[in-house]
Amino acid sequence: MSSSICFLFGAGEYYDSYPIMPKTNDYIIAVDGGYNYNKQMGITPHLLIGDFDSISSSSDISEFKGELLQFSPHKDYTDMHLAVKEGIKRGYSCFVIYGGLGGRTDHLVANLQLLAWISARNITAYLIGDNQVITAITNSSISYPDILKKNRSNKLLAPAIGKYISVLSHTNESKGVTITGLEYEIKDAHITNEFAIGTSNSFVSENYSISVKEGTLLIISEYR
Incomplete structure (x- = not known):
């Protein structure tokens, strides 16, 4: 497992404080509409993943120069869960998640359940809130x-x-x-x-x- 951090940027709420940010050796995944926030923050993700139902426009996807993984909206896993699974597959054992709280309550609860799923596999993850x-x-x-x-x-x-x-x-x-x-x-x-x-x-x-x-x-x- 890599000692670097996999940063996930979701489509939930963002706040004024960012207590930890990516370094050169870290890996960045934009999770669907989280890509909108990456652009605002001037962060270029390595991977864009999701069913792309919350990205601002289709042009955002076509202009993205990194790796792209698109899924059908009719799926068993949330976009965030798919992003975590992809990060694990690529060797990461520590995840920092921005944009995973706030917004839709069902997604908030799903992300709390995702933390439990992650920890059961002896992997560390942090959801960052306000x-x-x-x-x-x-x-x-x-x-x-x-x-x-x-x-x-x-x-x-x-x-x-x-x-x-x-x-x-x-x-x-x-x-x-x-x-x-x-x-x-x-x-x-x-x-x-x-x-x-x-x-x-x-x-x-x-x-x-x-x-x-x-x-x-x-x-x-x-x-x-």
């Missing part, structure tokens, strides 16, 4: 600052004292959940997706860890 980042872990753990050694994208989970971080169960049950270094700590707890007990925890130190023995956790954090 001063917040969302990721997922499955039968795994994160420990800050240790995760900085794995990939530069993990700086997105850097603690900001007083900022919120929520830890929620995506699966019906998450067993063996341990949280240390946050305002509210738990040890070997059993939480479910019917009770959002992990909402609005907060950073109180520069070191913290979150782990789950069995299940998938969604982690929603305000970034610096």
Whole structure:
């Protein structure tokens, strides 16, 4: 797997802050209407993928000089999911997703489910929102600052004292959940997706860890 980052630009909402941006060795995928935002931002994607129902005009597609993968609108996977699968096929194990939140609620929920699908394959992904980042872990753990050694994208989970971080169960049950270094700590707890007990925890130190023995956790954090 590549140590570089695969950046995905979707057709959802964009905000004033871009906490991490592509470098020379990273790979950029415009996901359907996300290409409109790439053009506004002056970013040239390597790949344009989707059924192209949300691109501004057909001329945008014909003028694109990179690789093009077009799919029928009648498909099982969302455009974003297809983009992630393509990135994995090309050897990437870390994804940063802009334009994956806001907009249509069904796409927002689908992208949260996509995070769970990604984490179940031991791959890292971050959905970037308005001063917040969302990721997922499955039968795994994160420990800050240790995760900085794995990939530069993990700086997105850097603690900001007083900022919120929520830890929620995506699966019906998450067993063996341990949280240390946050305002509210738990040890070997059993939480479910019917009770959002992990909402609005907060950073109180520069070191913290979150782990789950069995299940998938969604982690929603305000970034610096």
